Amino acid sequence: xxxxxxxxxxxxxxxITFGNIAAGLIAIHFIVHGDFFTAIILAWIAGALDxxxxxxxxxxxxxxxxxxxxxxxxxxxxxxxxxxLEKVWRDSLTIIVAP
Numbered sequence: 860x861x862x863x864x865x866x867x868x869x870x871x872x873x874x875i876t877f878g879n880i881a882a883g884l885i886a887i888h889f890i891v892h893g894d895f896f897t898a899i900i901l902a903w904i905a906g907a908l909d910x911x912x913x914x915x916x917x918x919x920x921x922x923x924x925x926x927x928x929x930x931x932x933x934x935x936x937x938x939x940x941x942x943x944l945e946k947v948w949r950d951s952l953t954i955i956v957a958p
Contacts (some may be wrong), residue, residue, distance in 0.1 A: 865921050872916035873926050876933055879908035885938045890944055898944055905937050 862871040886901035912930060916922040 863919050863921065865923060868923075868925055870926075871919070872912050872922045873929065875908050875912040875915060876926065876929050879905045879912065879937065880929075881927040882903050882908060883933070883940055886944070887940055890940070890947060895944065895947065902937070902941050902944060909934065909937065 860869065861867055862874070864870055876934060882901045882905040886898040886905065888893070889898040889901065909922075909930070912926075
């Protein structure tokens, strides 16, 4: 399996995107369990992976329609997750600061 083969769905750029998805899903777990700090760290990691997948895809000419679609759907999911995290975090701070 060649990680730099454009025809390989599991090329390095797509694997980075899958890492982004994993970080996002794990962050949701931590949001649900109230560990917002860990969720924020994972959201940052997801953001870094989102930047990296595009750079790698362009640098090594690995951009495919499959990768583009997976990346778009991942972006929507992570964006919704960050908005939910922001709301939960803001509500938690309000309870702590203004009892």
